[in-house]
Amino acid sequence: MNTLSYGLLSLLTKNSRSGYELMQHIQPFWSAKHSQIYPLLAQLEQKGHVAFVHVAQSDKPDKKVYSITEQGKDALREWIAMPTDEPVTRDELSLKVYCIGLVDKEQARMMLAVREVYYKKKKERFNLLMDKLQQASEKPLDQLEIGDDAFGMYVLVHKATMKVDTDLIWCEWMKKKLT
Amino acid sequence: MNTLSYGLLSLLTKNSRSGYELMQHIQPFWSAKHSQIYPLLAQLEQKGHVAFVHVAQSDKPDKKVYSITEQGKDALREWIAMPTDEPVTRDELSLKVYCIGLVDKEQARMMLAVREVYYKKKKERFNLLMDKLQQASEKPLDQLEIGDDAFGMYVLVHKATMKVDTDLIWCEWMKKKLT
DNA sequence: CTCCTTTATGTCATTATTGACATATAAACA
DNA sequence: TGTTTATATGTCAATAATGACATAAAGGAG
Structure with a gap:
């Protein structure tokens, strides 16, 4: 298994x-x-x-x-x-960013812009998911507890939202670096 | 390739x-x-x-x-x-958290605590990496530009640090949820 | 002097994952 | 009426990735 x-x-x-x-x-x-x-x-x-x-x-x-x-x-x-495996992330972008100096600023900006759009769409999807969760729940989401059916999903969507927000902040930060 | x-x-x-x-x-x-x-x-x-x-x-x-x-x-x-593939993350913990209601609070807390230790160690490693980068650089890191050799590494370690900080905030948030 | 760990390179069987191929129903669109 | 898209299930070859096995040099601990 x-x-x-x-x-x-x-x-x-x-x-x-x-x-x-x-x-x-x-x-x-x-x-x-x-x-x-x-x-x-x-x-x-x-x-x-x-x-x-x-x-x-x-x-x-x-x-x-x-x-x-x-x-x-x-x-x-x-x-x-059982002991939980460590997370594995594989992001081609990070490999490209590592040697970003090989290409010019304009190409670098374009590459990051594509990723930013991806993150924004992802954020939108998580927002919709959170709305759907709230509509299906009798309690306000932040009052859900471990016993509640939607608890696991809620805390994961919250985590994913936090992550994508961080990613978007990094994109903004990168845009300034590439001005 | x-x-x-x-x-x-x-x-x-x-x-x-x-x-x-x-x-x-x-x-x-x-x-x-x-x-x-x-x-x-x-x-x-x-x-x-x-x-x-x-x-x-x-x-x-x-x-x-x-x-x-x-x-x-x-x-x-x-x-x-070429177009950049989207990132792939696979985290066994997220699957376990999804159905966390199957086990008791104590077991859930333990599981999260193990992950928190992992994140803290990771953060420590990124801090050391950032120190090493600064020591090897003539410029302050935040003044590095795309042409500089260490630029790619710097912005990636910065991204990784932001991510692990977010992960740790989520862990703290989860601890409260599981009180 | 022996055992363990780190460094170092490699192969190979197995498992995990993807991409292509295949088929079919039903709705929407032109 | 033909085409495309989403839904729905499946197989199979190829690729990606892991885990086990193998070997070896050098240092340190006991």
Whole structure:
């Protein structure tokens, strides 16, 4: 069982979802393509960690909706108790910035501008996510506690928002450096 | 040529280094094991992007010191001009935090405490790095410009410091949430 | 003198991840 | 009516990355 498998189980603790939906919703936490997710779901099903039902849809193609089993929840709890791997970040931009002196200021500015747009779009998405969370919650989000269903998602979106804000501040700082 | 290959070339624009040194110095920007780096260096050498000399050492085993060639620099400039891949972050902790409600507050606090220690050590390393950069520089670091050799490294360490500070603020915020 | 750690280079099997190929339904658009 | 887009599921070859195995020199600890 790899980390992504446990990630899928984690998502399924909140909602039953199809493979396609899981693929979409796990992106902020663990980037993965559908070609990796579908085989893992089949494995998880074989092990009894998840179960699925066919769900017919009139407006869209039919889907297989997966739910976590009690056995799956046990596996999750065991995994959480294990030592946590350190985060891995791979950003091509940092490698390019390292040797930015190879190109001129104008090209450097352009490169950073593209990334800034990416960060701004990302921030927008997190803002929308936070709004959606608030609408679905009876409590104000900052009063959520560990027992509440939305707690994990809330604190992660908060973390992601803090990070993207920091990234945008760095972009502004870089713009001044490249004036 | 994959991204890590270009990353190795990037490092070599500043200093000639051995595979072992490259492996150590690329970690903050792109995590990779020596078993991935040595074969790539051999490929880069075959393509004429780098060249190496054997360097005998009395206090340590001998090493192969690689330098970037003009051809390698051309390849780097071409790569910088290409669209930049989006950053990929994979953090097992975020998956565990998502379903943190499965375990009790005490276990959650412990998990976060381990990560906080990791962030603090990381911050310490970046502080030392920044000190080392300042000592090696004639100018104050905040006056470095794109043409200066240390510029890229400086702005990246600054970015990394900002990020780890944000991570530590989130840890403090989480501690309150888990009181 | 032996064991452990760091430095140093390498290979190879396995695992993780991506990208391409394949198929199909349904809505929207032209 | 044909085309594109989003949804939906899947396989498979190729690439990226890790972990284990292997070797060796040199220093330090005991």
